[in-house]
Amino acid sequence: MKTENDLIRKRYDRIAPYFEIMEAMMEGLFFKSWRKKLWSKVEGHHVLEVGVGTGKNFEYYPPGARVTAIDFSPEMLKQATQRKTTKAIKVELDLMDTQSLAFADNSFDTVIASFVFCSVPQALKGLKELYRVCKPGGQVLLLEHVISTHPFLAKVMNLLNPIVLTLVGANINRNTIRNVKAAGFAWVIVDQRSSHLIKLIEARK
Numbered sequence: 001m002k003t004e005n006d007l008i009r010k011r012y013d014r015i016a017p018y019f020e021i022m023e024a025m026m027e028g029l030f031f032k033s034w035r036k037k038l039w040s041k042v043e044g045h046h047v048l049e050v051g052v053g054t055g056k057n058f059e060y061y062p063p064g065a066r067v068t069a070i071d072f073s074p075e076m077l078k079q080a081t082q083r084k085t086t087k088a089i090k091v092e093l094d095l096m097d098t099q100s101l102a103f104a105d106n107s108f109d110t111v112i113a114s115f116v117f118c119s120v121p122q123a124l125k126g127l128k129e130l131y132r133v134c135k136p137g138g139q140v141l142l143l144e145h146v147i148s149t150h151p152f153l154a155k156v157m158n159l160l161n162p163i164v165l166t167l168v169g170a171n172i173n174r175n176t177i178r179n180v181k182a183a184g185f186a187w188v189i190v191d192q193r194s195s196h197l198i199k200l201i202e203a204r205k
Helices: 004-022 024-039 074-087 123-133 151-168 176-181
Strands: 046-050 066-071 092-095 108-114 134-145 187-190 198-204
Touching: 004 024, 004 074, 004 151, 024 108, 024 134, 024 198, 046 123, 066 074, 074 092, 108 123, 123 134, 123 176, 134 176, 176 187, 176 198
Parallel strands: 046 066, 046 108, 066 092, 108 134
Antiparallel strands: 134 198, 187 198
16 A cells, blocks of 8 residues: 555656756746755755755755755656756765655754655654754754745635645645744744745754
């Protein structure tokens, strides 16, 4: 019997070849500038990117940093590998599930993810894994679309969520800020430039 993880992985495998085209408009209008802001906050030498996808963040990697990047979708990782080769990006890519990271405790200076926790079935479990592999005093940086703080829009998002989840494997009604606060971090702050739908979240271990 297939798990929710298996079903979501299959959906991302299916859309991987078309993912760049599907998100091209939103990427150009909104996401690209937010990615740049996110990666400008990276600290330390050893960085883990969770949910690398097709490698959209490659151009923002800090010079000289040692970056490890993972994804649970083999087809998405295949797209990232092709981009890595074409762009000559220095990154170690690996197939791995965010909910069960194969890294030792306290391994990374910064753990970072963009638009990932909408599709992690057990989001809190995944966030606790990020906390575990982050070094003491290190940071977790997240860029996430979340359920709106506007009541009417939130209701619409809740109604549409089952459809979106079935089609692309992503939830559009996650309260990621609440989940991050529940994961054990010393403090959590949200960038004041964040909108009611997109949040840039900083958490310190």
